[in-house]
């Protein structure tokens with residue numbers, strides 16, 4: 001009898017293991033080889049000089065202060081001098097103060113246009129850290145194989161690379177089948193209201209719908225994903241939403257010698273403790289899709305686990321939750337960021353207030369998150385509402401099973417040694433979120449390698465980009481513009 005049970009258990013385990021193996025091999029097919037493109041010649045020295053000149057102009061946007069138009073106008077004059085064919089052949093519109101929209105009419109007006117985006121503004125360099133820079137942040141120094149300065153990574157490199165690619169195509173007499181738009185906002189670093197938002201409003205006014213658009217967001221990473229060795233291109237197919245809640249409660253003010261039972265601070269603290277202890281639910285769908293696209297680049301263990309989440313779900317969830325970054329990619333996050341109450345040690349305050357910042361996972365809505373917050377707190381006397389100007393919904397998730405994505409992935413693999421390409425969720429906010437109403441396919445990708453170390457340089461000290469990387473960015477856009485401008489989708 002005991003032996004029978006052992007045999008049954010062994011058979012069940014073997015059966016399950018076989019089933020899991022089949023699921024793994026079905027999910028993780030190897031990629032077809034891609035032929036590298038070799039016929040695209042670029043002048044590295046000249047491209048580096050062009051980016052360097054762009055870096056030297058301080059197109060800074062500051063929170064609460066907006067932009068100063070003078071450096072932007074200077075930047076526009078530099079663009080006019082550097083890219084004469086673009087200024088001769090493309091339509092140019094200036095929106096808001098300095099936002100640019102270029103239109104390169106396609107041969108076939110019946111096709112929907114595609115749009116390439118980037119932003120012109122950069123964050124300031126912290127005055128306190130100026131001494132720590134190897135080369136001053138607005139020097140645009142070219143040294144040791146790098147272009148140094150604010151905007152080399154975020155994100156003048158992308159804008160200049162797009163301009164270089166279009167100028168080169170124009171010089172070669174190229175004519176796109178479909179219209180190509182170039183949209184460069186002026187204020188992405190402070191919210192994008194005057195830049196990307198206005199470009200989209202402008203497109204809507206003219207009834208223009210896009211076939212696809214590409215902005216900054218993902219990049220080529222290394223050593224960031226568990227169980228994956230080598231470089232991987234991550235294309236942002238969605239980005240999180242944002243809501244800042246102001247929680248507040250009131251009680252009878254009085255002397256602290258006779259506090260009674262109902263104190264505003266105690267009530268608010270209990271609500272915050274509940275929010276802290278009860279995170280919003282996790283959803284593994286995006287992570288599962290990411291690993292499915294990585295295919296054989298993921299270790300066999302990871303393939304096995306992600307192909308069989310029905311079984312390994314709880315273990316994976318625990319692994320994911322242990323790391324703040326991966327945790328943020330599977331759920332709407334709850335961050336308790338500010339607290340305000342009381343004026344004196346012996347006075348019971350009349351009210352207490354807290355700020356909770358939440359980043360929404362696609363699939364969650366501000367309404368559904370607020371309903372959950374209400375339930376978690378479970379106290380009608382703690383009131384809350386989204387702060388004005390501090391909320392937007394998560395973006396839709398763009399498809400990976402359409403030609404626009406496939407051609408984007410193909411271009412990445414052609415230019416970057418056939419590396420795996422996978423969709424992922426962008427945790428921060430980019431200008432791209434504004435484009436959802438005019439484009440079903442919104443992708444976020446910057447074609448350079450950024451290691452963990454590089455990510456610290458962005459908005460930090462010693463921001464830089466290698467001359468070789470900049471050259472590859474131009475090749476990438478040159479190729480993608482050609483593929484996207486054809487009529488196949």
Ligand SMILES: [Zn+2]
Nearest residue numbers: 154155188216
């Ligand atoms: Zn940026």
